[in-house]
Amino acid sequence: MILTVNGIKVNVQVWNKASQQTIVMLHGFTGTAGTWDQVASYLPDIRIIAIDLIGHGQTDAPEAVSYYTMQEQIKLLEQTFIQLELEQFVLLGYSMGGRVALSYTAAYPKRVGQLILESASPGLKTEEERAARRMADEALANKIEQQGIKAFVDMWENIALFATQKTLPVNIQQVVREERLAQTEIGLANSLRGMGTGAQDELWSQLNSISLPVTLITGSLDEKFCLIAQKMKEELPNGKHVLVENTGHAIHVENPKQFATIVKDALKRNKGVIQ
Template structure:
């Protein structure tokens, strides 16, 4: 555990080579990256962590503590504590939004940026207000009915429909990960770092001057369109669509995911 800005973070270092920071999605944990780490720990040094309110990292009571800028500063201070001057930053979904926010705020720490099924947030204030209201309703549902009931509904949303094809063992593993968090942690993550709460980083994309890899599953049509739009705003961008795959590429097609990401990183040395 690392004590960072008053919060105890669960952080692990594994492997040898260039540092790669891994940021998981909402209801996930560092364990979501286990296959990728095992396959490539001979090539890269992986820094994995449980984000605020997730896994074994503490869940502060104040939703404001989860704000994107504060979470990004935590990431910076974790790298400093580990004596890592810069890293390849890889984020999935919510972790991708945080990865982009971190890269915009602290570009000197970024070698490359890899965004899996992610976005720069919502461009317009009206959209953000509407989404913040939806996120608040979700948070209230967690508070009122508990984690298990929330996850029952969460895993049925269209975003995760393609995960029905996973083995029963893998589905059970994902469910266990989703229900392992505290109620207050997930509530505050939605309230403080949900898509409706974070700032839009669309206008900052044109300023990004390090290599960026965008990944989207072909079945995840919303995020394919978002990635295409992002690609048009970025100067040094590679976009890969993975056929017959949904939102969680690293879970649904771990070998393809690992090959694309590792080749991208190696090709930028």
């Protein structure tokens, strides 16, 4: 369904509407709500609400970069949750969506009963690192606008971060490719400029104040994000790191059944924390 939130059309997909328990799921860069289809099929007893983030899928992709800042994205999410009459829920985010989920939790801690982060980070610690990343993201954004979506996707699906996806069945690889190809140049470019890792505020310094249960999920073949998750766990008062063997960055794509099992385990482990 499409909601109009603060003048922006926001696409929302819902599975298992009758359930009492709700998980909100946020996709990664170049993704859509549809990325959770397989995971949702393994969680038939849980209501799942997935949202296309700004500039992605069927949600609007404004031309002004100001709509894409992390602050604006989490405000848009909050207004979306109000329209959906959500009070407290489990929040799950993958990669870019994980950064959004963590940022939302830091801003609205009472709304989130439990946080599940897949291959996510709290941003970059130093301004020097963030400045370098902003330059790289700006260069990539310009390239997307100049060369178009297909040229970008041809490059993006071959970066080292997604090497493990080359072993997936061809039909699954094609679904992921089509999801990426369905994006718009302005949406992806402005997402990089507005809420890329270099553009967002670092959240490392806030981790120790997030007292709710946080489950960090990484694939064993994604060494960079495994290390980030280990460091995050040291800072989080109630954090747990789950390592999934023989998977890379997108565990929910590479092994959706095991990913769903980890989600169910997290809900059972923290039963009573959320309504």
